[in-house]
Amino acid sequence: MVAAATAAVAAVTAAAVRFKRVAYEILKRNLVDFDMTLNDLKIGETGVISAVGGEGALRLRLLDMGLIPHTRVQLQKVAPLGDPIQILIRGYELSLRREDAAKITLGGEERQ
Amino acid sequence: MKFALVGNQNCGKTTLFNALTGANQHVGNFPGVTVDSKVGTIRGTDALVVDLPGIYSIRPYTNEEIVTRDFVINEKPDGIINIVDATNIERNLYLSLQLLEMRIPTVIALNMMDEVRNNGGTIDVKKMAKALGVPVIPISAAKNEGVSELVSAALSAAKNKKRPAVYDFCESGPVHRCIHAVSHLIEDHADAIGVSARFCATKLIESDFSLNDRLSLSENELELLEHSVIEMEHDSGLDRNAALAEMRYTFIEKVCRDAVVKPKESKEHRRTTRMDAVLTNRFAAIPIFLCIIFTVFFLTFNVIGAALSDWLELGIDRLTAVVSAALNAYGINPVVHSLLIDGVFAGVGSVLSFLPLIVVLFFFLSILEDTGYMARIAFVMDKPLRKIGLSGRSIVPMLIGFGCSVPAIMATRTLASNRDRKLTLMLIPFMSCSAKIPIYTVFAAAFFPEYAAFVMMALYLFGIVIGILTALLLKSVAFRGKPVPFVMELPNYRLPSAKGVLLLMWDKAKDFLQRAFTVIFAATVIIWFLQSFDLRLNVVTNSADSLLAMVGRWIAPIFTPLGFGDWKAATALVTGFTAKEAVLSTMDILLGGQKLTSFFASTLAAVSFLVFTLLYTPCVAAIATVRRELDSNVGALGVVLMQCGVAWLCAFAVFQIGGLFI
Structure with a gap:
């Protein structure tokens, strides 16, 4: 009895969480001024950087590592606990945290 | 003539340094430098080369960057050898451009060229040299190819003071x-x-x-x-x-x-992707990490390290016995005999007993680092550690701390930032080291014969919880500053070089002996002195009359609120300063056959004593290592005081709050 109730509660909670996430995705992607960031990529997807935000040492580090406008990046992997992420850039692999990836805006154009 | 060796992390810089200098190297001592930089003589010449820390850019943010910039600007080397990873050339050249702007004679060593060629890629070295305005020499540091060409190019550039011909990297605009x-x-x-x-x-x-x-x-x-x-x-x-x-x-x-x-996709990269599919797999990554660390731990503290320790101990015991017998035969004064055997030999023995652990552990750690697995650990473990203000890599030294604090503290050197390094080494002593196990075992057997295993587990857990709380406290008080950004390269997996691993083991052993020897030795002799003499410098026959017992009586009142204000307990804790095993042996002597259970007024007092032992300052060897890593006496003293303070507060809380319920 108790077990069944617990299972039911767990199932409902999981469904609610999933619904929330999907709803959020749909909303976000359809908002007019939605800026796609590196954090919004799905595994395997690529994008081209249009701007690098953040400040101080973090921003300089991102620029130094080659994350500059007009550069193509690919999301390769997400760490087992959901954060950080692993990207492919300029032929090498880099890992960074989601909160920092969210400061990198995509949608730029690749330079010829 | 003096050269600076500069390059990114993971580009084979240390391998090239070892190839250039052989074993002819030592840790450099430059004013204001807190990061290790090694100096060596280039083989077959009298030119010096300084191995500067691996950096990605010249910025004034991390210690490593500041060291490199200051060295090049202040020491004015005759030339720069810039090592560039040919398999990751774009990002590596980013640093090169900043070096070329400094207008110091420079040679670029294009490392891992064999890997590029084997995968069907090519680099037109002549074109690149022309475009960059400096000699570009293709090498393979690991196979020792092209190194002599590199040396002669560097020597000739420095001799002729040949400044980089190109330094204008900007298109008009x-x-x-x-x-x-x-x-x-x-x-x-x-x-x-x-x-x-x-x-x-x-x-x-x-x-x-x-x-x-x-x-x-x-x-x-x-x-x-x-x-x-x-x-x-x-x-x-x-x-x-x-x-x-x-x-x-x-x-x-x-x-x-x-x-x-560029080659399409290199063999090395394909292999790395395949290995990562397992090693950073969503479900398998953490279990695999725990297995690897457990294996390292087990081999170090239970199998190889322990066997070496046993042999060493056997050797020292033999030698001690021989010397002791010889001294007795000679009829030497018993005080001198005791000084030599119980003071000097015991001191040297306790220093040496750490060596096998350090050597074996660093053997494994340098393999984990050089293969590239350490970066994966940081990747996998970053999220939970970020919560306590650290980043993924710190997990390794902390887990090592469950074996022995000394190599664990030494292992913090591989952490990316000074802040992480300090915070981690403050937390390591909360991970209960293996020398404390006998104390727990004896106490648990005496007071909780039925729940011994449970008590042991609870103690370990308690240490971890207090460590996390301390980290959270330190994070919001002493380590407020922004941590160094976690933007980390995941290099391709590579086979470590035997030479590199051996040199690192040798370095760590030498470093420990040089820096820790005097401190540990002095502490052992001082404790021996306090144990053997009374106030009038007569040799004591009853240990209750010794100077040490006096010290114990003097500090005992501090422990009264914790439930064990007896001088015997205090004395045992003081001797625990030299090595945690000494707590038990001192107790044994002082109790003189009295039972442990009858010594403590209550079980609660015994628990409080255990909690204090768990958390208070580790042994003098650990303190000496902290002092070495922080490079500060005040800092080391601060760490000791902090730990004793935390231990006192926790034991106090346990005794007082527990008292309300019992």
Whole structure:
């Protein structure tokens, strides 16, 4: 009895969480001024950087590592606990945290 | 002649350094340098080469970057050997461009060229040398190919004072105009301090004002500078930092388009992807990590390290017995006999007993580091550790702390930032080390014969919880500053070189002996002295009369609120300072056959004693290591006081709050 109730509660909670996430995705992607960031990529997807935000040492580090406008990046992997992420850039692999990836805006154009 | 060896992390810099110098190297001592930089003599020459820390750019943010910049500017090396990973050439050249701006004779060593070739790629070295204006020598540091060509190119560049022929990396446009305007503006000032104007200009434009004081620019000049930078930002549509980064990468892309044919996908990268599919797999990553660490731990503390320790101990015991017998036969004064056997031999023995652990552990750690697995650990474990203000890599030294604090503290050297290093080494002693196990076992058996295993587990857990709480406290009080950003390269997996691993083991062993020997030795002799004599310097027959017992009586009241204000307990804790095993043996002597259960007024008092033992300062060897790593006496004392304070508070809480319930 108790077990069944617990299972039911767990199932409902999981469904609610999933619904929330999907709803959020749909909303976000359809908002007019939605800026796609590196954090919004799905595994395997690529994008081209249009701007690098953040400040101080973090921003300089991102620029130094080659994350500059007009550069193509690919999301390769997400760490087992959901954060950080692993990207492919300029032929090498880099890992960074989601909160920092969210400061990198995509949608730029690749330079010829 | 003096060369600086500069390059990114993971580009084979240490391997090249070892190939250049052989075993002929030592840790350098430069003013103001807290990061290790090694110096060696290049084989077959009398030229020195300094192995500077691996960096990605010249910025005034991390210690490593500051060390490199200061070395090149202040020590004025005759030449720079810039090592570049040919398999990751774009990002590696980013640092090269900044070095070339310094206008010091430079040679670029294009490492891992064999790997590029084997995968069907090519690099036109001549074209690249022309585009960059400096000699470019293809090498393979691991196979020792091209190293002698590199040396002769470096020597000739330095001898002829051949400055880089190209240093203008900007296409005409707003960035070009700005850099040249600023260069002209500050030229006189830069010449006066002997640093290239172009380098100073780009650093000033990037708002790196660390050279400002030395350049002594006037208000007027600073204003002009700011004006042209703002104009550039306006015309280029990018802020100053992005504009310069883009300028450098644009130049690099052009050079690479002309000179580099990249292989499609390298064997090494495919292999790395396949290994990562398992090692950083969503479900398997953490279990695999725990298995690997457990294996390292088990082999170090239970199998190899333990066996070596046993042999060493056997040897020392034999030697002690022989010397002791010889001294007795000679009829030497018993006090001198005791000094030599119980003081000197015991002291040397306790120092040496750490060596096997250090050597074996660093054997494994350097393999984990050199293969590239350590970066994966950081990747996998970052999220939970971020919550306590650290990053993924710190998990390794902390887990090692469950074996022995000394190598664990030494292992913090591989952490990315000074802040992480300090915070981690403060937390390590909360991970209960294996020397404390006998104490727990004896107490648990005496007071909780039925729940011994449970009590042991609870103690370990308690240590971890207190460690986490301390970390949270330190994070919000002492370590407020922003941590170094976690933007980390995941290098391809590679086989470590035997030479590199052996050299590191040798270094760590030497370092420990040199720095810790005197401290540990002195502490053992002092404790021996306190144990053996009374106030009038007579040899004691009853240990209750010794100076040590006096010290115990003197500090015992501190422990009264914790439930064990007896001088015997206090004395045992003091001897625990030399080694945690000593707590039990001292107790044994002082109790003189009295039972442990009858000594403590209550079970609660015994628990409080255990909690204090769990958390209070580790042994003198650990403190000596902390002092070495922090490079500060005050810092080490601070760590000791903090730990004793935390231990006292916790034991106090346990005794007082427990008292309400029992």
